[in-house]
Amino acid sequence: MDRAAQNRILAIVLAVATLVICVLGALNYVRESGYDVPTDGVWWMEVDGGLRADRVPADSPAQREGVRTGDLLVAANSRPTPTVAPLMREMARSGVYGSISYTLQRGGQQFGLKVILEPTDRTRNQGLRLIALVYLAIGLYVLFRRWTAPKATHFYVFCLVSGVFYAFKSVGQFDGLDWTFFWGNAVAAALQPALFLHFAITFGQARISALRRLGAVLLYIPGIALIALKVWAMQELVATQRLQHRLDQIDVGYQALYYVIAAIVFWQRYRATNAALERQQLKWLSRGTLLSVVPFTTVYAIPFLLSWPIFPAAAKLATFALIFLPLTFAWAIVRYRLMDTDLIFKRGVTYTLATAALVGVYFAIVGISAEVVHARLPNLRIWGLLAAIIATALIFEPIKAAIQARVDRVFDQKRFDYRETLIEFSRGLSSQTDPETLARTIVDRLSQALLVERVALFIAPAASQQAGAGAPVDTFRLAASHGFSPDALAALPHQTSAASFLQFGSLNTQGHLFFENAAQLPHLSEDDQRLSRQLDLNYYLPCRIGEADRPARTIAVIGLGRTREGDFLSSEDMELLESLAGYIGIAIQNAQLFASLEVQRAEFERLKEFNENIVESIKVGIFALDLDDRVESWNAEMEVMYAMSRAEALGRHISEIFPAEFVAEFEHLHRQTGTHHLSKVKLPLRTGEVRTANLAIAPLLTRDFVSVGSIVLVEDITERTQLESQLTQAEKLSSIGLLAAGVAHEVNTPLAVISSYAQMLQKQARGDDPTAQRLRPVLEKITQQTFRASEIVNGLLNFSRATGSEMIALDLNAVARETLTLLDHQLRTARLQVHTALAEPLPRIRGSHGKLQQVVLNLVLNAKDAMIENGGTDLFVSTETAGDDIVLTVRDTGGGIAPEHLHRIYDPFFTTKNTPKPGQHKGTGLGLAVSYGIVQEHGGRIQVESEVGQGTAFRLVLPILRPAGSRDDSGDVQRTSMQTFETDDVSAGAVHA
Incomplete structure (x- = not known):
């Protein structure tokens, strides 16, 4: 027969046996409830001459009628009573609450009395039947819960036999059914201790040796012998009370002995084993056995064996203690929630104390209320008592809670404090926003609160990390x-695989995972087995969060090992963790969201700063307006251009900043769609200056193309416009220069003819002819003026000719004289007096004759124009030697240069001669800029001193030409090229270039 068939047959046999025992137990209870056995309450013992009253309980029927301990019962209803059997027959004839006549002998005197019989107290039997129901219920629970668990069948048989032992009681009718109850109880009494000890010896043994099997069989021999003894005694011996007492003593001694041996076996194996799970099971088996055996042995078995009086309350306590055996055995076999035994004990104590407190308060309130109702409020009568009862019921719950809290503190003060800390920690979880810090805090608090050796927290990647790093949603990392x-x-x-057991998919969709042995999980894949062995954790708890558009998702998994004492966690621990898991999941998600927001905020700040840097760095004025045309943005270029700070501009309406003409044009374009451009718009500034700008006006749109305002770009093109004008003027001047060169070339030809003919006539007029003598002076003047005209034309050609940058040794005085000669006519026409003070001899300098002549020419022309404008008449040109430099000074007596213009005189195209007076020429703004560049090219510097109303002096400082190989103190000829025109108190005047 195969194993499956054997299991089916065994299941059928156990089911039938269970059904039969339940039916017989119910019949036994019904028959006992309907059949009262009369008793006088005395424990009679056979002696010579009759029955001696060995024990007469207080308030028993016999004691109330005068029977005392030591009295000798000679006859009952006039029938001799040598043994208990005749007395029992007479009691049965008299019946419950009937009278029976006793003939007693006390102190040598014989007397008679009547005793009213009462029903036998069978409340202890009802308590035993309750224990039997507990055994059967726990046996069925273990059988259905862990049918394949080791020793589950053995334990169920033990529960069935215990049910028969505690439930089957002889009623006293002594018919076939009653004998069934009697012998069922006798057989169960013989088998139950042996089954219990057998269970203790073989529990947790994967393989049982032949010797151990033989020893287990031998355990049942005393029980079989006890049954045989009872059969022999009933058939061969006289049924006496003493015999019954001895047989009962043997039963109790046999039961207590086996219980004590089993407790010792459990305790020794608990101390010897190293396996964590087996140690956990044996720990509670040994404690549960001791909790049941010690009260039963000390309070009931030993006094009964010594024939000491046993108080009914002590007997009931010993009976109640037996209920802990099936409880602890059930948890040891199921191997689930092993720590719940202490919880049951604590809660039992809690409810017991709460009930006792409730009863005490109840009677106190009822008594006080009765007194108040009776003495002071007679009209309330029964209603006052009802109010007291209701008030008592209402205060039960707070009393129970207070008692339970105190019991928890008494039993496990340290863990209770840790759990309070853990609960407080769960309330403040959301205050931590850093994911890594939160993970470490969770792990530390859990290890402290639950006293576990190993804790691990696995976290799924956040949504932003999944998108950025490509991490799958269903993987976890050890955080x-x-x-x-x-x-x-x-x-x-x-990180774990996508099919890891941490997904809680195929193994468990709710609650938590529990692995008894992390190293032996054959139902998992190889990767999961390897991961489980590496982690060596026993509990895995999911932290789930619900989302509106999809099912709840596991955001983290908490892994926990055993406690520091090697125990597993209790159901209370797991319930607490399961209630905290949701809060932990929410806290982790919040921390991830905060971290993601922090990253996005930093990125946004970086982009914002980058964009602002672009806007601030661009050399174009930019400002943004909202829908109400109020300034929302104002960049640095606008601050410089419009001379208005950002703080002043922000929040103000455009009409408060810009002139009405600009605002009108803006509103006209703003009402139209698209981007609009305005070219060369005159923009008056707050300083009174008018700038020329190009404007671009565009709508400011969101990603959804919704207009939220306008953006205006202002490009200042004032300098560009001036440059364009000056370039135009320069082109004109270039054309004029080319024309002048052509004219000069053409003029030279007739001048040469005139000079030739004049010289020819002068040769012919050498004689003494009076006419020739009169013509000779005239011809000389013609010749001289012809040469003078030729020099002027050649000077004009030299000035207009594009000269190279060849540097030669030259005399600066010659350059000055030639330039003054070139401008002699213009200076005399302007009625200016030229005063020269040229130092002689003057050292040579290295330079370009044409370029230096251009510099002196520009300075003299500027001085001439300044004096024409302001009425000056004297022009001073001087040269001097100053150390290693030669200084050429051109000083006028004009009106001077205004201080606000002084720092710009060398800027290209800067001029104040836009509207020249008669005798002046319109400036291009290039003269001083070109002169400044030429002076720098020669290694010199140009200085200016000006005072308004007094005139202006320009000084050209040029280095002296030294012989080849000579050096100054610094080892080289070095000159500064920075102009020193930044003088104090320079005055207003015209800059002519």
């Missing part, structure tokens, strides 16, 4: 841990 060695942490994978 924090406690109790792991560095080598163990290094061996762990960085």
